[in-house]
Amino acid sequence: AIVAKLSQKRSEFNYDESKVPKYSIPDPLVMQNGDPVTSADQWFDQRRPELLDSFRKLVYGQRPDTQYSLSFATVSEATILDGTAIGKTITATLQIDDHTFSFPFVLFTPTNAGNDLPAVILINNRSFPSVDEVNSKYDSFFPVKDLIDRGYAAAAFFTSDVDPDRADGFADGIRGFFAQGKPLADDAWRSLSAWGFAASRVLDYLERLPEIDSSRVAVVGHSRGGKTSLWAAAEDPRFAVAYSNHSGCGGAALSRRAFGETVDRITSAFPHWFSPNFAKYAGRENELPIDQHELFSLIAPRPVYVASADEDLWADPRGEYLSLVLSAPVYQLLGKRSIGDEVIADSDLTNSAYPPPLDHPVIVGQTGYHIGSGGHGLTHVDWKNFLDFFGRLPK
Ligand code: GTR
Numbered sequence: 001a002i003v004a005k006l007s008q009k010r011s012e013f014n015y016d017e018s019k020v021p022k023y024s025i026p027d028p029l030v031m032q033n034g035d036p037v038t039s040a041d042q043w044f045d046q047r048r049p050e051l052l053d054s055f056r057k058l059v060y061g062q063r064p065d066t067q068y069s070l071s072f073a074t075v076s077e078a079t080i081l082d083g084t085a086i087g088k089t090i091t092a093t094l095q096i097d098d099h100t101f102s103f104p105f106v107l108f109t110p111t112n113a114g115n116d117l118p119a120v121i122l123i124n125n126r127s128f129p130s131v132d133e134v135n136s137k138y139d140s141f142f143p144v145k146d147l148i149d150r151g152y153a154a155a156a157f158f159t160s161d162v163d164p165d166r167a168d169g170f171a172d173g174i175r176g177f178f179a180q181g182k183p184l185a186d187d188a189w190r191s192l193s194a195w196g197f198a199a200s201r202v203l204d205y206l207e208r209l210p211e212i213d214s215s216r217v218a219v220v221g222h223s224r225g226g227k228t229s230l231w232a233a234a235e236d237p238r239f240a241v242a243y244s245n246h247s248g249c250g251g252a253a254l255s256r257r258a259f260g261e262t263v264d265r266i267t268s269a270f271p272h273w274f275s276p277n278f279a280k281y282a283g284r285e286n287e288l289p290i291d292q293h294e295l296f297s298l299i300a301p302r303p304v305y306v307a308s309a310d311e312d313l314w315a316d317p318r319g320e321y322l323s324l325v326l327s328a329p330v331y332q333l334l335g336k337r338s339i340g341d342e343v344i345a346d347s348d349l350t351n352s353a354y355p356p357p358l359d360h361p362v363i364v365g366q367t368g369y370h371i372g373s374g375g376h377g378l379t380h381v382d383w384k385n386f387l388d389f390f391g392r393l394p395k
Contacts, residue, residue, distance in 0.1 A: 005268040013260055015313050023256035023286045028297040028330050032289075040334050052234065052298055054290050059250070060231050061189035061275040063197060064178040068094045072205050075104070079111065080135035085148045086111055087131035092201050094177065101177035105157035105202050106131055108144045109211060118216035118390065119153035120243075121202050123195055123225040123232070125165070128158035140380040141222070150387055153212055155202050159225065163194035167272050174198065191272045192224070192250070196232030203238055216240050218390055222378040223315075224273070227251030234298035241393065243305045243386045245378050248315030250274060252306050254292050254323050256285045259316040296327035296367075301334035305368040305389045307382050310358060311375040318354055321369055337365025361385045363392075 014020070028051065029037040037047045056062045075089040085108050093102040106129055109117065122129075122142055134144045147154040159165055163173035170176050170184050175194050179185075189197070199219050207214040218241035221229035226247030233242035244252050249261040250273065264282035267274055281288045296304055306324050308317030321339075328340025342364050356362045359381060361370040368389040372381060 005265060008265070010260075010314055013262065013265070013314075014258060015260060017259075017318075020257050020259055021286065025254075025256070025326055026289060026291055026294065028294045028327070029333060037333065043330070043333055048298060051290065051294055055231075055234065055295065055298070057187065057275065058277045058281075058288065058290060059274055060193040062187050063189045063193055063235070066096060066178055068096045068178075070094055070201060070204060072208075076131065078131055078135075080108075080131060081145055081148060084111060085109065085144065087134060087144075089131055090205065092198075092205065094174070094201070096178070096180070099177065099180065101174050103157060103161045103174070103198060104128065105155055105205075106134070107153065107155045107205075108134065108148060109153045110148050110151060113151075113153070113211050115211055116213050117151065117153045117211050118218075119155065119206055119212050119214075120147065120218045120220050120390075121199050121206075122154070122156040123159060123199055123219065123221035123228045124156045125159045125195075125221070125223060125225040125228075128161060129156050140383070141378050143380060143383050146380070146383060147387070150391070152387070153206070155206065157198055157202060159191075159195045159198075159228070162198040163191045165191060165224075165272075167270070169272060186276060190274050192228045192231055192274070193235070195225070195228045196235055199228070199232045200236045200238070203236070207238075214238070216393075216395070218243055220245075220386070222246055223248070223251075223376065224270075227273075230295050230299065230304075233302065233304070234295055237302070239302070241303045241305070241390055242299055243307075243390075244320075245307045245382055245386075246309055246312050246315045246376055247306075248312075248320065250278075250292075251315075251320075252292060252295075252308075252323050253316040253319035254326075255281070255288060256291055257316060257319040257322075258285055259319055260314040261316070291323070293323040293326035296324055297330040300327060300330045300338075301336040301366060303366045303368075303389070303393055305386050307370050307372060307385065309372045309374050309376065310355070311373075315376070317371055321354060321371075324367055324369060327367075331366055338367040339364045339369055340367075341365070361389065363389055
């Protein structure tokens with residue numbers, strides 16, 4: 001059956017709004033026992049923890065609670081980009097008893113930086129962005145020159161250096177290290193959560209640097225990295241801002257719409273990304289006790305930015321936007337404005353203006369969104385719009 005699903009072409013999935021199944025949206029402000037959530041205290045003390053727990057159980061898996069020690073070593077350091085930046089390669093090492101696991105990351109800071117640098121951490125699902133490459137070739141996926149020119153520190157690591165991006169990669173990555181030879185538990189974390197965990201370890205490092213303002217660190221990712229950036233921010237409230245670019249199914253997009261990539265398809269193609277429980281909802285997404293708008297609810301009241309692209313229908317742009325819109329009640333409860341405040345949202349946005357004009361960011365309160373023209377990718381314009389959003393947030 002899996003082979004049949006995987007041989008199905010992307011063009012054979014649903015891209016017709018009229019064929020989106022009927023669904024009902026779970027209310028983030030209703031407790032599992034049916035009680036309404038009426039105060040910020042109740043949100044943080046009761047509802048948010050049970051919702052976080054549901055996402056761990058049903059979607060991304062449970063991170064280990066094993067104690068570990070963490071150390072960092074600078075492997076190399078160079079002045080690059082015509083003297084405007086310092087690029088470092090650093091190794092993060094986790095240790096449990098006498099076992100260790102290491103992964104590399106890069107960090108770029110402007111030369112002569114003060115003590116107040118905001119930073120971004122890119123979860124790079126494509127490759128390891130070495131200091132030499134960054135110095136010799138501009139890459140819009142990780143446009144370090146732009147980031148430095150705008151006064152940001154920029155860090156990045158490669159997902160597969162942390163947890164190999166393959167169905168059978170468990171034993172070879174950080175999850176295997178934590179399992180210490182034990183088999184993969186059913187409820188255990190999957191790769192997206194492992195990559196998000198690594199972003200938190202890079203943040204641990206940034207917290208140690210006097211030149212970084214660790215209260216202004218964004219976690220950024222594209223596609224599978226964008227699914228990860230949202231989950232990373234849900235798991236780790238120290239991330240001040242999250243940016244998800246074209247993250248689609250299992251990221252920003254509502255699972256219930258089954259538009260473009262579906263739960264069935266993604267859990268068959270990438271079984272290592274999600275808890276096996278997620279696959280059980282294939283074809284019956286409306287029975288999921290949660291949906292992805294509640295991932296934004298977990299990030300609230302912190303700022304979040306979402307980007308879609310008009311040709312990237314596989315990622316369901318409308319479903320990504322709708323999900324952000326539907327998180328508004330939680331932002332409101334927590335005293336913040338968001339895009340949903342300005343949209344008369346029925347559950348399929350038929351009464352509201354969607355899409356907004358191409359390449360034109362909509363920013364309301366804590367949330368920003370744009371739909372870019374073009375296909376699946378992380379571009380110079382995506383970064384520019386996100387950094388404009390990040391830059392206008394109050395310090
Ligand atoms: C696709 C997958 C998407 C997205 C994308 C990417 O194959 O179906 O969910 O993650 O890969 O990461 O570029």
